[in-house]
Amino acid sequence: MASTSPPTLPISNPQTVPSAVESQPPIATPAFRAFINRISETVANGLSQRRPWAELADRSALSKPESISDAAVRIRKNYSYFKVNYLAVATAIVGFSLVTHPFSLLLLLCLLASWLFLYLFRPSDQPIVVLGRTFSDRETLGCLILFSIFVVFLTDVGSVLVSAVMVGVALICAHGAFRAPEDLFLDEQEPAATGFLSFLGGAASSAAPAVIAARG
DSSP: OOOOOOOOOOOOOTTHHHHHHHTSOOOOHHHHHHHHHHHHHHHHHHHTTOOOHHHHTOGGGBOOOSSHHHHHHHHHHHHHHHHHHHHHHHHHHHHHHHHTSHHHHHHHHHHHHHHIIIIITSOTTSOEEETTEEEOHHHHHHHHHHHHHHHHHSSSHHHHHHHHHHHHHHHHHHHHHHBOGGGOOOOTTSOTTOOTTHHHHHHHHHHHHHHHHHHO
């Protein structure tokens, strides 16, 4: 009786799928993750230095300033003491203003995402190709600048941000002028250059290596 050989099964080439996957440009997620982690750590460190909110809302410490110069001195002292709290209040006002204007918030998020993923965290050896046309880094940067000008100056985003910042500054100045700083223990050892956005500046400087690594 003749032996029959088993049927031969077709063998697929396993390299076809991986080659298609390898042709896709990798996304610089590690650099972006490091950027977000450093920003979060720096913001958390800054918020840990805030003063108790009970001191900020203490009604017994409110009094009318004697003159404009007295109000200016109060604002300077209260700003030096409550700067993190003031920044949190201003940020909350800007955030609330953007939430109440969802279209402006969407445009701002699109602008931020465009800068992050099309320029800052895109490897320089991976150009952007749109409809068969390759855009260089300079062309990409120019398009992003034009898009930023359009979003900020030709839509409601700029007016919403400016209005929110002005309201925040007005509230901060009003509180600083009417809050008597005599009961505050100011740290004389603190550098005078510590500003309103000092810890955010530290976050940007600490996150710079991640951006440079992504652009490299």
